Amino acid sequence: MRHENLALHRFALFLACCTAFLIFVGGLVTSTESGLAVPDWPTTYGWNMFTFPYSMWVGGIFYEHGHRYVASIVGFFTVVLTVWMWMREKRAWVRWLSTAALAAVIIQGLLGGLTVRLLLPTWVSTLHACLAQTYFCTVIALAVFTSPEWKHGLPLVKARTQSVPLQTLCIMTTAAVYLQLILGALMRHMDAGLAIPDFPLAMGQIIPPFTSGKIVVHFAHRVGAVIVASMIIWTFSTIARSYRHERLLFRPALAMLVLVIVQIALGATAIWTAKAVYPTTAHVLNGALVLGTSFLLTLRACAMVVMDISREYRSAV
Amino acid sequence: MHKRTILLGALLLAVALAGACGGGNDDDLPPVEGGGSGGGPTFDMSKANATVSGKIAFEGTPPPNDKIQMSADPFCQMHASSYPVAETVKVNNGGLENVIVYVSSGLPTGVSYAPATQPLEVDQMNCHYIPHVFTIRTNQPLKVKNSDMTLHNIHAYAEKNPQFNVGQAVQGMVNETKFGLPENAPPIPLRCDVHRWMGAFVGVFEHPFHTVSKPDGTFELKLPPGTYEVTAWHEKFGKKTMMVEVKDNDKKDVGFSFSVADKAAD
Numbered sequence: 001m002r003h004e005n006l007a008l009h010r011f012a013l014f015l016a017c018c019t020a021f022l023i024f025v026g027g028l029v030t031s032t033e034s035g036l037a038v039p040d041w042p043t044t045y046g047w048n049m050f051t052f053p054y055s056m057w058v059g060g061i062f063y064e065h066g067h068r069y070v071a072s073i074v075g076f077f078t079v080v081l082t083v084w085m086w087m088r089e090k091r092a093w094v095r096w097l098s099t100a101a102l103a104a105v106i107i108q109g110l111l112g113g114l115t116v117r118l119l120l121p122t123w124v125s126t127l128h129a130c131l132a133q134t135y136f137c138t139v140i141a142l143a144v145f146t147s148p149e150w151k152h153g154l155p156l157v158k159a160r161t162q163s164v165p166l167q168t169l170c171i172m173t174t175a176a177v178y179l180q181l182i183l184g185a186l187m188r189h190m191d192a193g194l195a196i197p198d199f200p201l202a203m204g205q206i207i208p209p210f211t212s213g214k215i216v217v218h219f220a221h222r223v224g225a226v227i228v229a230s231m232i233i234w235t236f237s238t239i240a241r242s243y244r245h246e247r248l249l250f251r252p253a254l255a256m257l258v259l260v261i262v263q264i265a266l267g268a269t270a271i272w273t274a275k276a277v278y279p280t281t282a283h284v285l286n287g288a289l290v291l292g293t294s295f296l297l298t299l300r301a302c303a304m305v306v307m308d309i310s311r312e313y314r315s316a317v
Numbered sequence: 318m319h320k321r322t323i324l325l326g327a328l329l330l331a332v333a334l335a336g337a338c339g340g341g342n343d344d345d346l347p348p349v350e351g352g353g354s355g356g357g358p359t360f361d362m363s364k365a366n367a368t369v370s371g372k373i374a375f376e377g378t379p380p381p382n383d384k385i386q387m388s389a390d391p392f393c394q395m396h397a398s399s400y401p402v403a404e405t406v407k408v409n410n411g412g413l414e415n416v417i418v419y420v421s422s423g424l425p426t427g428v429s430y431a432p433a434t435q436p437l438e439v440d441q442m443n444c445h446y447i448p449h450v451f452t453i454r455t456n457q458p459l460k461v462k463n464s465d466m467t468l469h470n471i472h473a474y475a476e477k478n479p480q481f482n483v484g485q486a487v488q489g490m491v492n493e494t495k496f497g498l499p500e501n502a503p504p505i506p507l508r509c510d511v512h513r514w515m516g517a518f519v520g521v522f523e524h525p526f527h528t529v530s531k532p533d534g535t536f537e538l539k540l541p542p543g544t545y546e547v548t549a550w551h552e553k554f555g556k557k558t559m560m561v562e563v564k565d566n567d568k569k570d571v572g573f574s575f576s577v578a579d580k581a582a583d
């Protein structure tokens with residue numbers, strides 16, 4: 001039984017990796033402007049999507065149809081995970097969380113179809129992008145909650161005296177990253193990625209003239225980047241100072257710091273290359289990884305950091 | 318355990334339904350909305366006996382067009398050597414091709430124009446739109462044809478008319494549509510999202526006084542006597558206007574001039 005549950009955890013981890021890949025493929029669709037290369041849904045040029053001949057996967061169809069294919073596989077794996085959870089997982093709330101992941105992936109598929117049928121309205125496409133990140137976090141949570149270390153109990157750490165408790169700080173950081181991803185998705189789907197075409201200045205100034213909504217959204221995304229980077233540096237420095245020996249906290253914090261540096265570099269490259277496909281798409285994927293890492297850190301911080309260890313142990317006993 | 322089995326069954330059913338719902342490929346382009354050529358008596362086209370003609374000149378060295386990368390589709394790649402660059406700026410002997418020239422104001426009010434019933438055709442051939450720029454009347458049938466042995470989607474980025482996006486998977490496939498509302502400032506971009514280099518522009522007019530400059534940059538309009546604002550629009554260089562006054566059977570030579578300094582509005 002224990003062996004099977006480890007397999008369940010590994011499968012959840014595998015699904016999280018598949019989801020990251022799916023986010024990359026979805027990013028490719030937008031970067032290559034292929035979102036409407038397949039005008040019908042759920043069919044593909046009238047074919048059942050699974051019988052659409054590979055020889056016809058040309059031009060933008062390759063990206064859009066490929067995205068649908070990978071999404072279907074992720075959807076199928078989510079069904080498998082949910083069924084597996086309901087058969088083997090003892091904790092009801094984890095089973096229901098997997099059901100929520102399944103609901104999210106179904107809604108995500110419907111939103112994907114809706115945005116194609118409605119010719120990519122900004123709000124539907126943005127919602128589609130945001131739900132992708134939410135689903136990604138849900139799968140990460142499932143992988144965390146099914147991990148042996150979580151089930152056996154993470155090591156408890158006494159909270160250090162800080163102006164902002166670590167848990168609160170992590171939650172704030174994750175919320176900031178998520179809001180930043182919403183802004184990023186909005187910017188992408190408004191086609192505002194080059195509304196401010198220079199970097200690090202904005203139209204040669206520190207604050208650009210706000211002559212259009214696209215410039216406002218783009219600049220908000222840059223301001224968001226500064227806020228997110230600051231929050232991540234704050235979180236990392238807090239952990240490095242007070243929880244350095246807690247590898248379950250330190251490692252994701254360090255990873256998050258590295259990822260946000262890479263993220264800023266990718267954002268700058270996307271502008272300098274006039275939204276070249278791969279830097280821009282890598283920016284989308286890396287953004288998801290920043291969120292995922294921050295979310296993982298938040299889960300661990302909430303589970304590990306306690307005010308009074310002895311009381312926690314007593315209550316556990 | 319029994320409850321779980323039922324729940325699992327329900328979940329699987331939901332997924333299956335989600336996968337099976339919706340669907341079908343649209344065979345025809347969507348119907349048009351609104352339009353018509355207005356009320357009032359039908360304008361007598363025999364009165365359009367004055368000729369306004371000229372040349373769209375391009376001053377200076379034309380900017381290079383973007384290179385086209387067709388390797389994403391083996392069929393298109395076979396024709397890549399014939400179309401190494403985009404058709405954005407085509408200049409021959411100082412004449413600029415693919416400029417829409419039309420009367421933008423000064424036409425008599427309270428009249429209607431006989432509907433244009435002859436269908437126009439835009440063909441997708443060798444992974445290009447032919448013609449690249451054209452004009453059409455409101456409610457005039459437009460046939461969109463796929464002459465290629467590959468898939469295309471025809472996507473009209475209309476602003477006043479309904480947008481549409483329809484796939485043409487089979488060679489020889491023809492779809493027909495109409496635009497019910499005038500849309501010419503700017504014209505409607507047509508795009509293929511499968512092949513991003515494929516683009517065309519269609520100017521939709523309620524009246525018949527419009528044309529597109531030929532390969533040598535020349536154009537000709539037949540107009541009734543009057544004073545008109547005539548506009549010339551190019552996809553890269555934007556638009557220019559001039560006032561033209563013509564009398565019965567006049568032949569007036571006018572010209573527009575574009576240069577690299579001109580830029581289309583976003």
